[in-house]
Amino acid sequence: xxxxxxxxxxxxxxxxxxxxxxxxxxxxxxxxxxxxxxxxxxxxxxxxxxxxxxxxxxxxxxxxxxxxxxxxxxxxxxxxxxxxxxxxxxxxxxxxxxxxxxxxxxxxxxxxxxxxxxxxxxxxxxxxxxxxxxxxxxxxxxxxxxxxxxxxxxxxxxxxxxxxxxxxxxxxxxxxxxxxxxxxxxxxxxxxxxxxxxxxxxxxxxxxxxxxxxxxxxxxxxxxxxxxxxxxxxxxxxxxxxxxxxxxxxxxxxxxxxxxxxxxxxxxxxxxxxxxxxxxxxxxxxxxxxxxxxxxxxxxxxxxxxxxxxxxxxxxxxxxxxxxxxxxxxxxxxxxxxxxxxxxx
Amino acid sequence: xxxxxxxxxxxxxxxxxxxxxxxxxxxxxxxxxxxxxxxxxxxxxxxxxxxxxxxxxxxxxxxxxxxxxxxxxxxxxxxxxxxxxxxxxxxxxxxxxxxxxxxxxxxxxxxxxxxxxxxxxxxxxxxxxxxxxxxxxxxxxxxxxxxxxxxxxxxxxxxxxxxxxxxxxxxxxxxxxxxxxxxxxxxxxxxxxxxxxxxxxxxxxxxxxxxxxxxxxxxxxxxxxxxxxxxxxxxxxxxxxxxxxxxxxxxxxxxxxxxxxxxxxxxxxxxxxxxxxxxxxxxxxxxxxxxxxxxxxxxxxxxxxxxxxxxxxxxxxxxxxxxxxxxxxxxxxxxxxxxxxxxxx
Numbered sequence: 129x130x131x132x133x134x135x136x137x138x139x140x141x142x143x144x145x146x147x148x149x150x151x152x153x154x155x156x157x158x159x160x161x162x163x164x165x166x167x168x169x170x171x172x173x174x175x176x177x178x179x180x181x182x183x184x185x186x187x188x189x190x191x192x193x194x195x196x197x198x199x200x201x202x203x204x205x206x207x208x209x210x211x212x213x214x215x216x217x218x219x220x221x222x223x224x225x226x227x228x229x230x231x232x233x234x235x236x237x238x239x240x241x242x243x244x245x246x247x248x249x250x251x252x253x254x255x256x257x258x259x260x261x262x263x264x265x266x267x268x269x270x271x272x273x274x275x276x277x278x279x280x281x282x283x284x285x286x287x288x289x290x291x292x293x294x295x296x297x298x299x300x301x302x303x304x305x306x307x308x309x310x311x312x313x314x315x316x317x318x319x320x321x322x323x324x325x326x327x328x329x330x331x332x333x334x335x336x337x338x339x340x341x342x343x344x345x346x347x348x349x350x351x352x353x354x355x356x357x358x359x360x361x362x363x364x365x366x367x368x369x370x371x372x373x374x375x376x377x378x379x380x381x382x383x384x385x386x387x388x389x390x391x392x393x394x395x396x397x398x399x400x401x402x403x404x405x406x407x408x409x410x411x412x413x414x415x416x417x418x419x420x421x422x423x424x425x426x427x428x429x430x431x432x433x434x435x436x437x438x439x440x441x442x443x444x445x446x447x448x449x450x451x452x453x454x455x456x457x458x459x460x461x462x463x464x465x466x467x468x469x470x471x472x473x
Numbered sequence: 474x475x476x477x478x479x480x481x482x483x484x485x486x487x488x489x490x491x492x493x494x495x496x497x498x499x500x501x502x503x504x505x506x507x508x509x510x511x512x513x514x515x516x517x518x519x520x521x522x523x524x525x526x527x528x529x530x531x532x533x534x535x536x537x538x539x540x541x542x543x544x545x546x547x548x549x550x551x552x553x554x555x556x557x558x559x560x561x562x563x564x565x566x567x568x569x570x571x572x573x574x575x576x577x578x579x580x581x582x583x584x585x586x587x588x589x590x591x592x593x594x595x596x597x598x599x600x601x602x603x604x605x606x607x608x609x610x611x612x613x614x615x616x617x618x619x620x621x622x623x624x625x626x627x628x629x630x631x632x633x634x635x636x637x638x639x640x641x642x643x644x645x646x647x648x649x650x651x652x653x654x655x656x657x658x659x660x661x662x663x664x665x666x667x668x669x670x671x672x673x674x675x676x677x678x679x680x681x682x683x684x685x686x687x688x689x690x691x692x693x694x695x696x697x698x699x700x701x702x703x704x705x706x707x708x709x710x711x712x713x714x715x716x717x718x719x720x721x722x723x724x725x726x727x728x729x730x731x732x733x734x735x736x737x738x739x740x741x742x743x744x745x746x747x748x749x750x751x752x753x754x755x756x757x758x759x760x761x762x763x764x765x766x767x768x769x770x771x772x773x774x775x776x777x778x779x780x781x782x783x784x785x786x787x788x789x790x791x792x793x794x795x796x797x798x799x800x801x802x803x804x805x806x807x808x809x810x811x812x813x814x815x816x817x818x
Contacts, residue, residue, distance in 0.1 A: 234655070260716070309701060316701070340707065340708025342712075343713075344715075357702055361709050363654075364685035367685065367690055371607065379738075385738075389734040389736065389738035389741075390734065390738060392730045395728065
């Protein structure tokens with residue numbers, strides 16, 4: 129039995145779409161148990177029609193306190209009766225195996241980092257995004273959990289990315305790069321220059337510097353960077369995707385033939401949009417937390433929540449954290465040992 | 474008379490396409506004079522047929538030494554008979570008013586920074602790119618000239634960007650942002666947090682933190698960042714653009730109706746490609762050098778070179794550097810004064 133803590137109150141369409149997403153998942157996955165965490169008064173009526181069908185498969189945990197949009201993490205951690213905090217506590221106490229939330233990213237991060245915490249082999253969990261490339265996917269991490277980092281953290285991110293690519297995306301011996309400007313060793317900022325030799329020492333398949341273009345061209349399977357750069361890339365990529373689609377629409381609007389053409393291409397465009405919607409698809413994992421934590425888009429609907437639940441189950445059934453622990457010791461042992469003795473590395 | 478130093482040997486299609494680009498520009502702009510700098514043996518035959526028509530409008534300056542791809546800046550600056558170095562020297566000595574080169578970016582930067590140099594009111598020139606947005610353009614800088622920067626440099630970049638947006642792009646009182654993660658003051662890395670209050674002190678129209686998405690959504694006219702982050706954004710945006718276009722092609726290939734549709738949309742796609750090809754269009758300026766320096770793509774053809782020459786002329790005829798000097802003093806006076814007394818700012 130896989131027991132999920134679902135933050136029923138986070139997201140733009142909470143609780144209706146979130147709870148419906150949980151119901152979708154319960155119907156599809158027979159081994160799933162869901163804690164619907166949130167305002168019981170609001171959640172219960174949505175679940176009412178499914179009470180018998182899903183009997184024994186779920187529990188409503190009352191947590192009426194509200195987290196506002198853009199509430200700072202320090203405040204979030206004080207609201208101990210919020211749906212998010214209570215869901216996190218269920219995971220910490222071992223009652224649930226994973227957390228899914230469509231709440232604001234900063235709040236979910238805070239609960240992931242401080243209520244659930246990182247596995248003990250790791251100092252900091254990281255957020256990973258799998259971007260589409262012509263041949264498959266490239267994992268970029270960290271995309272926002274850690275703003276100012278040390279070289280040893282980037283080494284840890286590399287091992288996390290390796291494990292994600294190999295275990296979840298099925299990429300054997302993933303090609304690892306460090307995000308920089310210029311291909312050659314010695315190019316980049318201070319952080320990159322200090323991290324490069326450490327990554328060379330690991331047993332990872334480290335190919336060297338990756339440039340911005342390498343996130344999307346399929347030359348690397350995993351690209352590591354600090355959470356500041358990664359977040360900027362993630363948000364600019366999302367936005368550029370929209371801008372390009374809007375430009376296409378704008379050009380289409382201008383001509384009758386283009387309009388007709390677009391009509392014929394409708395199916396192709398729809399498929400494309402699915403592929404490009406990397407944030408929507410299955411949510412974004414906080415990698416290295418003691419249990420799977422999946423952050424979905426604030427706009428998540430029932431289908432997106434179902435995908436996020438599926439993603440959390442994948443981490444669980446692949447024993448992601450066990451493999452990650454092993455990899456942290458086997459692939460980067462010496463480097464991390466050095467880091468423990470010298471906090472400047 | 475506007476006298477241009479054209480590096481005839483830089484770029485994938487040099488010297489033929491570069492020289493042809495110079496000829497295109499000479500035919501179109503009657504006030505233009507071009508120094509074709511490079512291997513005279515190779516350049517002369519290309520210009521031969523235009524000798525009479527363009528008599529007195531150009532001069533070939535022999536500079537036979539070659540700069541290799543990826544040659545480090547330190548080496549570039551020692552090759553004093555290379556086309557790029559000699560072209561830079563023509564500008565430094567006041568014989569030419571601007572430099573255009575399709576050579577490798579690092580090499581052009583080195584010559585721009587160390588042979589031509591920055592205007593004296595400025596510590597470091599910056600590379601600016603004007604990205605398309607739904608309503609117009611957004612200038613991002615620096616995108617690669619300065620990797621590790623101090624807060625005061627970002628303030629200088631903001632004034633440079635303001636001047637570029639106002640004088641060259643015609644945007645009145647441009648809205649300035651600093652690239653960060655999260656909208657609120659206090660979000661970001663150390664550099665951003667230290668720079669934010671300095672930017673608030675200036676007389677610029679400073680709106681606060683811009684996120685990655687704001688580079689492409691039209692909410693800001695100028696976004697400043699260090700050259701590491703900017704370069705990563707530039708290269709990932711170029712690459713994502715290609716990836717999306719390739720995905721469209723891939724989907725089109727799969728269906729007859731989509732193929733037909735694409736045929737009808739051909740014109741629209743062509744226009745879109747032009748708009749998206751921001752690096753191609755007119756090249757990228759090194760802003761704040763003593764004279765306009767335009768770096769074009771290595772793949773630049775004659776048309777791209779013509780566009781770059783036009784861009785250099787625009788900077789010259791708008792007296793960009795005079796306005797920039799004035800703005801540096803009037804818009805950021807106190808902040809920069811503080812910076813001069815405390816190099817940690």
